[in-house]
Amino acid sequence: MDLYLHDAFISYSRKDKPFAVLRLRRYTPPSGLPVQKRRLNIFRDEEDFTGTEYYQAVGRHLQGSRKLIIICSPNARASSFVNDEIQRFTQVHSAEDLIPVLIAGSPETTSAADDADMAFPAALCERLELPLASDYRGFDPKSSNLHSARYRTSWYKLLADICNCSRAEIERREGRRKFRRRIQWGGAVAVISTSLAVAAFVAEKESHSARSNDLANQALGSAESDPERGTSLALEAIGESRSPLALSSLRVALSNLPNLLVSVSPDAGVYDPVGVAFAPDERRVVIVDKQAGARLLDLESGQRVLELANDGKPLVSAAFSLDGAMLDVLDADENTVVYESASGRRITAIRGELRWLSPVTSSGPTALTLRANRHAVPRTNVAWACTFR
Numbered sequence: 001m002d003l004y005l006h007d008a009f010i011s012y013s014r015k016d017k018p019f020a021v022l023r024l025r026r027y028t029p030p031s032g033l034p035v036q037k038r039r040l041n042i043f044r045d046e047e048d049f050t051g052t053e054y055y056q057a058v059g060r061h062l063q064g065s066r067k068l069i070i071i072c073s074p075n076a077r078a079s080s081f082v083n084d085e086i087q088r089f090t091q092v093h094s095a096e097d098l099i100p101v102l103i104a105g106s107p108e109t110t111s112a113a114d115d116a117d118m119a120f121p122a123a124l125c126e127r128l129e130l131p132l133a134s135d136y137r138g139f140d141p142k143s144s145n146l147h148s149a150r151y152r153t154s155w156y157k158l159l160a161d162i163c164n165c166s167r168a169e170i171e172r173r174e175g176r177r178k179f180r181r182r183i184q185w186g187g188a189v190a191v192i193s194t195s196l197a198v199a200a201f202v203a204e205k206e207s208h209s210a211r212s213n214d215l216a217n218q219a220l221g222s223a224e225s226d227p228e229r230g231t232s233l234a235l236e237a238i239g240e241s242r243s244p245l246a247l248s249s250l251r252v253a254l255s256n257l258p259n260l261l262v263s264v265s266p267d268a269g270v271y272d273p274v275g276v277a278f279a280p281d282e283r284r285v286v287i288v289d290k291q292a293g294a295r296l297l298d299l300e301s302g303q304r305v306l307e308l309a310n311d312g313k314p315l316v317s318a319a320f321s322l323d324g325a326m327l328d329v330l331d332a333d334e335n336t337v338v339y340e341s342a343s344g345r346r347i348t349a350i351r352g353e354l355r356w357l358s359p360v361t362s363s364g365p366t367a368l369t370l371r372a373n374r375h376a377v378p379r380t381n382v383a384w385a386c387t388f389r
Contacts, residue, residue, distance in 0.1 A: 005064030006043040007035070008099070008162055011086065012071035013079040018141040019103050020044055020071050024162070026226065030173040032282070033163045040162065042069075062089050067097050067162055072119045072133055073104040079121070086123035099161040100124060100133035101154075107133060134158040145225065176282045176299060181228070182257075183276060212241035219249035227256035275317040279341065280324040288315040294329045296341065306344040311335070321356045321366070328354045336369070359387075 012020040024042045029035050043061050062068070068089045076082045086098070105119030109130065120131050134154040136146075147155040153167075156174075160167040215237035223230035230253035237246035275288040284305070288294045294315055296306035313331040320327045320341065327341045336354040338347045352369040359366050365387050 004066045005041070006061065006066070007040045008042050008067040008069050009062055009065035009085075009089070010042060010044040010069045010071065011076075011082050011089075012044075013073065013075035013082060015075040016071050016073055016103060019136070019139065022141060022146055024146075027159070029159070029163050030170070030177045032173055033165050033170065035163045058085065059088065063092050065089070067099050068093070069099045069101060069158075069162075070121065070124055072100050072102045072121070072124070072131075074117060074119060075104075077105070077118055077121050083121050083123040086121060086127070090123075090127055095127040098124060098128060098131075099158065100128075100131045101136060101158060102133035103136045103139060107131070134161070172300075173282075179299070180278065209241045209243060212237045212243055212246050215240065216243070216245045216249040219253055223249070223253040223256050227253050231257065275315065277318045277320055277327070279320050279327075280322065284324075284341070286318045286320070286327055286329075288318050288329055294318055296327075296344070306341075308337075308339055308344055309346065311337075319354070319356060322358055330354070 008024075010020055021044070024040050026039065028039050029037065031037050043065060045058060045061070062085060068086065070076065070082065070086065090098070100120065102119055106114070106117045107120065108118060109120055109125045120133075124131055134157045136151060136154055139151065144151070146158075156167045156171050160170045163170060215233050219230045219233035219237060221230075222233060231250065234246065234250035234253045237243075237249060240246070273287050273289050277286050279285070283299055284296055285299055286294060286296050286308075294308040295304050296308070297303065298305050308329060311331070313333055313335070315329050315331050318327060318329045325341060326338055326347065328336050328338045330336050330353055334352055336350040336352060338350065338354065339345065340347060350369055355368045355370065357366055357368055
C-alpha cells in the first residue's frame with residue numbers, strides 16, 4: 001500500500017504558471033517499475049496562500065508527496081514561496097527526491113554568474129551541489145508538448161526521476177508498451193480501412209449521429225495532445241455513426257500516433273504471421289505463421305532465439321504459461337504441443353486446445369484442455385484439467 005498522498009508536488013513561481021499547469025496526471029507508468037501501475041497523482045496548489053493559511057494548506061501536501069518537482073527559472077529563484085517549499089520538503093525527505101525542471105535562465109550555480117539570470121533557487125543549490133535538471137528551455141506552453149520530439153530526452157529524464165528508475169529503463173519499457181499497442185492498433189486499423197469505402201452510404205439514426213459527432217469533436221480536440229485517447233474516441237464515434245466527421249477524426253488521430261518500428265533480424269524467419277503472443281516478462285515474443293512454423297524472438301535484439309519444431313501442420317495460435325516457463329502452439333487440427341520456453345525442448349503433445357490456469361492451491365491444476373466431442377449432437381466441448389510442474 002502506498003503511504004503517500006501524491007507521487008509528486010509541483011513547486012513554482014506564479015509567473016511560471018502556464019508551464020506548471022501542464023500536468024502529468026494523464027500519464028500511467030508502464031508495468032515493472034517501482035511505482036504503482038496507475039495514473040500519476042501530481043499535486044499543484046491552485047490558490048495563492050499567505051501567512052498561516054499557506055503553511056496549513058501546503059504543509060500536509062508537501063509531507064505527503066514522494067517527490068518535489070521544482071520549476072526552475074529566474075522567477076522561481078526570486079520566489080520566497082519556492083525556497084520555503086524546498087526547505088520544508090527536505091526536512092522530511094532526502095535531497096535525492098528533488099526533481100529540478102529548467103524552463104528559463106542559466107543553470108549556473110556559482111557566485112560568478114549573473115544573479116539576475118540564475119534559475120536555480122538558493123534552497124535547491126544548498127541541498128544539491130550540481131542540480132541535474134530536465135531542460136525545457138524554449139518550451140512554449142501554448143504550442144509545445146512535454147513529450148514532443150524536441151524534448152523527448154527531457155521527458156524521459158523527468159519520468160525516470162519520478163518513477164525511481166534509469167532513463168534507459170523507462171525508455172525500454174515505454175518502447176515495449178508502444179510496440180504492443182501498435183500491433184493492437186494495426187489490427188483495428190486494418191479492419192476499419194476495409195469499411196471506409198462504404199462508410200458514406202450508411203445512414204444512422206439521429207440520436208446516434210449526434211452522439212457520433214460529439215465523440216468525433218472530442219477526438220479531434222485530443223488528437224494532438226493525447227493521440228491514443230483521440231483514436232479511441234474516434235473509433236467509438238464510428239461505432240455510433242460512420243459519418244464523414246467520425247472518419248476524418250480517426251484519420252487525424254491516427255496521423256498523430258507515434259511511429260514505432262522494431263528492427264527484426266533478416267534471419268528471424270518471420271513470414272506471414274497468424275498469431276502473436278508476448279511472454280509475461282515482456283522480453284520475448286512467439287510468432288506463428290502460415291508456413292507451419294513458430295519462432296521465439298528476443299525483443300531487445302530482434303534476433304530469433306528458438307525455432308520450435310512441429311508436425312508440419314498449419315499453426316493457428318500460441319500462448320505462454322502464466323510464469324513464462326512454458327509455451328504451447330495449436331495447429332489447425334486442434335493439436336497442442338507444449339515446449340519449455342527457455343530451451344525449446346518439447347514436453348508433450350495434447351489432443352485439444354490448452355488453456356493456462358492460475359492454480360488455487362499448490363497442488364491444483366495449472367492448465368485445462370478443451371476437446372471437441374465429435375459424437376455428441378449438437379457438438380460440445382469436453383474439458384480435462386492437467387498439471388505441469
